[in-house]
Amino acid sequence: MSMTTPAGWYPDPATPTVERWWDGTTWTAHTRPATVPTTVFTAPPAPGGRGRAVALGAGAVAVVAAIVAGAVVLGDDDEEDGGSVTAGPTAVTTSGSTSSSSTSGSPPAEDPTKVVDQLNGITLPIIQGWEEPRFRAGSAPTVTTVGEYPCPGATNQECRHGTVESRTASGTDATSPEALAKEDIALAADAFFEDDVLGNQLYGGILSHKEIAARPTVVAGRTGYLVRWQVTTGKGPGGYVQSLAFPSPTGSESPVVVRFAFDAGPDGPPLAAMDEITKGILPIGSATGGGVGSSLTPGS
Known part of the structure; x- marks a missing residue:
């Protein structure tokens, strides 16, 4: 079973004042100054109903950071019964519904020019x-x-x-x-x-x-x-x-x-x-x- 997050800009798990590019599989070296978050990022709950903030990318870093209007909890690597679940940042709106990508990671509206x-x-x-x-x-x-x-x-x-x-x-x-x-x-x-x-x-x-x-x-x-x-x-x-x-x-x-x-x-x-x-x-x-x-x- 695999859980993926679309490529986009997300708060850096190690430096919340910076956004880092998630390429859909792992974190890259590309960064930019963070924008004010309008969404809360959470990892999917672990089997058994308990959510936990754990590894990102190769599975090493977990960060819970309070940023202005929202808390940022990034990533989840889990292994169970020989299977793996790899998750990048997942955007959840303040009302609790999940979107496919964060507001800061979404491209601007399409411009024909x-x-x-x-x-x-x-x-x-x-x-x-x-x-x-x-x-x-x-x-x-x-x-x-x-x-x-x-x-x-x-x-x-x-x-x-x-x-x-x-x-x-x-x-x-x-x-x-x-x-x-x-x-x-x-x-x-x-x-x-x-x-x-x-x-x-x-x-x-x-x-x-x-x-x-x-x-x-x-x-x-x-x-x-x-x-x-x-x-x-x-x-x-x-x-x-x-x-x-x-x-x-x-x-x-x-x-x-x-x-x-x-x-x-x-x-x-x-x-x-x-x-x-x-x-x-x-x-x-x-x-x-x-x-x-x-x-x-x-x-x-």
């Missing part, structure tokens, strides 16, 4: 001719051009002329946005223009590439760096790929990478759309990034 990346604290703009795809493999926040077409290298598969997705950088030793962008660009090119997750070569593979841009930039109020390649593919007109790296504007400022992939040729989006989307990446809840997308000289 942007896609929210709650984990990284940013929003991706949906510019004219683009949309948030409703059916897409993977969980990365994504915007794409409207409409699909048969992929040049695999006509039984559908492709998009433009795709932009954000992700948390992980498994890297890069210590700066510049180093991260330069490291990620080859991975981004492979992800979009080489084999897909099923091994299909949607564009016939990458034959060659050349760097056409590499520069500092300000995005979501943070100094970042972008690297842009033009790629020649085995099938179709080729394309452009860009890796944009910058610190998250919230919490622990974990590094974020936004990947861009545009088809080349007359059907692909104009390269200017990469800059337009970069300028439109904002901190969650902000209408302006304070210089978002502005180019910087290396000495700035």
Whole structure:
């Protein structure tokens, strides 16, 4: 038997003045200042009707903390008869009914002009001719051009002329946005223009590439760096790929990478759309990034 809690921001079990990201399975390193809680968090009752606050994640820490308007009791790991019950934070309203996630962990109401990346604290703009795809493999926040077409290298598969997705950088030793962008660009090119997750070569593979841009930039109020390649593919007109790296504007400022992939040729989006989307990446809840997308000289 397993009990799971949806991914979201919840009071940190060790530091109640901070919220930590629960990814649906365990606690991550992402944090942000806590908001005033409007719900009470409790662990499910143990067998026999007795509730207890015990381990979180790997099963080590229990905390009961009074915060302004509510008490916070997080987590439960239980083993009985060879089975296990793993619980993250579960939101219970003050009236006693259980909801699927906490108020602080819930994303804002859907906005047709942007896609929210709650984990990284940013929003991706949906510019004219683009949309948030409703059916897409993977969980990365994504915007794409409207409409699909048969992929040049695999006509039984559908492709998009433009795709932009954000992700948390992980498994890297890069210590700066510049180093991260330069490291990620080859991975981004492979992800979009080489084999897909099923091994299909949607564009016939990458034959060659050349760097056409590499520069500092300000995005979501943070100094970042972008690297842009033009790629020649085995099938179709080729394309452009860009890796944009910058610190998250919230919490622990974990590094974020936004990947861009545009088809080349007359059907692909104009390269200017990469800059337009970069300028439109904002901190969650902000209408302006304070210089978002502005180019910087290396000495700035």
